[in-house]
Amino acid sequence: MKIRFCEAERRVFARREKLTVSQWAGKYLIVQDGIYRGSPLRLDVSPFLRGPMDAYSRPGVREVVVCGSLQVGKTLLLYACLGWSMDYRPGIKMLAMPTRESRDRVVEKKLRPMLQGSPVLRRMVAKYRRENILLKDGTSIELATAESPSQRASITVQDLFVDEEDLYSRSGDSSPLEDFKGRTRSYGDFAKIIRACQPKGDESSSIWTGITRQVDQLMCYEVVCPACRHQHLMDVDRIVVPDGEADPRLIRSRKLARYRCPHCQYLWSDHARDLAVASGRWRPYVWTGAAFEPGPDISDARSIGFHLPAVLSRFVSLSDLAARRILAGSDDPAQQRQYHNDDLGMPWSPVELQTDVDRLLELRDPHLPPRTVPHGAVALTCGIDVQKRGFWYLVRAWMPTMASYVIDYGYLGSWDDVQALVFDTYYPVQGPDGSDVGERMPIWRACIDSGGTETEGVYTRTEEVYMWVRANGCGVVHACKGASRPQAAPVRWVVRERMPH
Numbered sequence: 001m002k003i004r005f006c007e008a009e010r011r012v013f014a015r016r017e018k019l020t021v022s023q024w025a026g027k028y029l030i031v032q033d034g035i036y037r038g039s040p041l042r043l044d045v046s047p048f049l050r051g052p053m054d055a056y057s058r059p060g061v062r063e064v065v066v067c068g069s070l071q072v073g074k075t076l077l078l079y080a081c082l083g084w085s086m087d088y089r090p091g092i093k094m095l096a097m098p099t100r101e102s103r104d105r106v107v108e109k110k111l112r113p114m115l116q117g118s119p120v121l122r123r124m125v126a127k128y129r130r131e132n133i134l135l136k137d138g139t140s141i142e143l144a145t146a147e148s149p150s151q152r153a154s155i156t157v158q159d160l161f162v163d164e165e166d167l168y169s170r171s172g173d174s175s176p177l178e179d180f181k182g183r184t185r186s187y188g189d190f191a192k193i194i195r196a197c198q199p200k201g202d203e204s205s206s207i208w209t210g211i212t213r214q215v216d217q218l219m220c221y222e223v224v225c226p227a228c229r230h231q232h233l234m235d236v237d238r239i240v241v242p243d244g245e246a247d248p249r250l251i252r253s254r255k256l257a258r259y260r261c262p263h264c265q266y267l268w269s270d271h272a273r274d275l276a277v278a279s280g281r282w283r284p285y286v287w288t289g290a291a292f293e294p295g296p297d298i299s300d301a302r303s304i305g306f307h308l309p310a311v312l313s314r315f316v317s318l319s320d321l322a323a324r325r326i327l328a329g330s331d332d333p334a335q336q337r338q339y340h341n342d343d344l345g346m347p348w349s350p351v352e353l354q355t356d357v358d359r360l361l362e363l364r365d366p367h368l369p370p371r372t373v374p375h376g377a378v379a380l381t382c383g384i385d386v387q388k389r390g391f392w393y394l395v396r397a398w399m400p401t402m403a404s405y406v407i408d409y410g411y412l413g414s415w416d417d418v419q420a421l422v423f424d425t426y427y428p429v430q431g432p433d434g435s436d437v438g439e440r441m442p443i444w445r446a447c448i449d450s451g452g453t454e455t456e457g458v459y460t461r462t463e464e465v466y467m468w469v470r471a472n473g474c475g476v477v478h479a480c481k482g483a484s485r486p487q488a489a490p491v492r493w494v495v496r497e498r499m500p501h
């Protein structure tokens, strides 16, 4: 028997071309705003978006987490994955947003124009509603907000798209993000999740925790110097203003800033930076707690994180970054947070927090009595700060690991008191179980500040310190002063035969 198919039937049965998200978006997604409005998406403008996009369409990848600055294309990325998913993965989808207000705005200004602007996607939509978009295949895109938990609890979804999770407010024990992710559980390994957000605030930021601690693999984008082809991770500290201009306004308006290649020292303009980004690539990294460092390549990673700082974006000039770095150098915490969150795509903790009284008190060892050496300490050191009258001092016990405990501090009135503290004081040492075993430990080395403070006597305080150390130091007490410039070694030793000047 011979069956003849009509043209439409043949189209339905035809083997579909399998495209990755970036290939699909370059063909079917029409840009809705900015200077490229109305043309198909051009990923040569933001080549780094290919990495997260194609990770999303890779079989076996269940979750993609993107932590990035403003203006790097996070929304575009999210919608490209949503469009691809509509085309290739029939099933209920959920787009999660912080508030009803943000949802209504985003749907009206971004999502709806994108769906209507793409012929492939336009054909799939049956009806737009406030809380969901019905699709002709009988499924839907649920438009959820972190404000309405009841809506979150009632729907099972296959593909989850999480927008701006750092703006989700938590109520009590429930985390909206975890609730949303829980909706995909019944799809198991078949579900896909993508999260894209700019970090807000400090290290507890949800998206920052996502890329640094929750994913199997973290990726950072390395660029290639157009002059010497050296490949490296960009470091904003290498942005320089060659003629030393310090006025942020002039730096910005005259586009004065350059990026110095760490290998050949060539100064990149914004255009050279764009070229460097164009030939760049994603590489496996890890976050050490202080910096991104190259890490192992985990080929079967099921969750992948991507870090996208503004320095990669051609919509952000090096001069804008240099200007904002200068503003962030001021004491204004708002400027500092903005620079870290918006431009570096990093969390930011205000420095005040680190000297916060409660946090200092948390560092106390409740089992160590005052003026007692902890078990296992190998040496005691003492620092003495010279005042106009008297001295402040602090005694530290050192462990073999270089960890240290402050065991004593206070004020001394005279040189005789200094003498007694350094040479005649023996601190009790704790036994292994915290008891006093009768062992005593003296101060091993002390430093006394010789930086000039005025005095009421005949000699300056500096002269007094030198004379006292010469007569009484015995190789235990050393005169010292701070350096005004960074030193190669933490401490440098010089012999003073006589008073300078």
Ligand SMILES: [Zn+2]
Pocket: 225, 226, 227, 228, 229, 230, 261, 262, 263, 264, 265, 266
């Ligand atoms: Zn170079």
